[in-house]
Amino acid sequence: MHFRVSREADDFLESFARGNDISKAEALSRAIALLALAKDQREKGRFLGIVEEDDKRELHAVGRVSGVFRGQ
Numbered sequence: 001m002h003f004r005v006s007r008e009a010d011d012f013l014e015s016f017a018r019g020n021d022i023s024k025a026e027a028l029s030r031a032i033a034l035l036a037l038a039k040d041q042r043e044k045g046r047f048l049g050i051v052e053e054d055d056k057r058e059l060h061a062v063g064r065v066s067g068v069f070r071g072q
Contacts, residue, residue, distance in 0.1 A: 038068050 005013070019026040038048050050063035
């Protein structure tokens with residue numbers, strides 16, 4: 001598959017892949033897996049969120065991911 005992305009997107013992808021010791025193809029595969037998860041959860045009326053973990057390993061919601069889907 002061939003496609004074009006902006007210089008900024010390619011730089012980010014390269015940096016992410018390098019920082020995680022994976023290929024750019026693997027980084028894209030992981031991004032697609034996240035999109036699939038977001039779609040599946042949206043169909044169940046759920047949302048992706050940003051959480052932080054405290055010293056007791058309890059999770060606390062600090063934000064909601066938006067702008068992934070049209071009209072969101």
